Amino acid sequence: MLLLPEEPTFEAIAKAGGEVVTHDDPHAICGGFFFGSGAIERTTEYETGLAGHHSFRGDVCQPDPLIMDERFVAAYVPGRGLTVFSACSHAGIVNACLNGREHFPNTRIDLVLGGFHLAGKEMEQRIGATVRDLKDRINPRLVAPGHCTGWRAKAKLANTFAPGRYAPSVVGTLYRLSAV
16 A cells, blocks of 8 residues: 555645635636536446545545545636646546536537546556547547556557647646637
């Protein structure tokens, strides 16, 4: 088991000068320039969370594959559509995109950027279905998978979306999303 460092409490963040704002529901961020998802509905049959993930609740360690507190951030860019920014997509990148589409109906998903978490033996079993649904159900203009997507999934995404619709997302990459 790999234990991550303990996260600072909300109180510690506030004491250090940070402003902590919590929301359970979908909400506008930064004066409406961005959208925070709220809980991501799990609708696909294959995106079942992060295999092997556990969380401590106090002193008790329990399996927590669904990681229900995960969120995504989105931005609507006029003339382009919706950009979905994912951290690691433990909820599933397709679930995140479907949820984004639910909140922005009749809006094309322009860019899907971030981690798709398809690395590792158990997660790699989802690559085929994920790539198929990204292509057929989501049909973004561009996919830009990041850190935890894994090389096998990145290769399959590149084979499916390149040329022209695949871009790597690595440290230092800059994307300018300008209104058309």
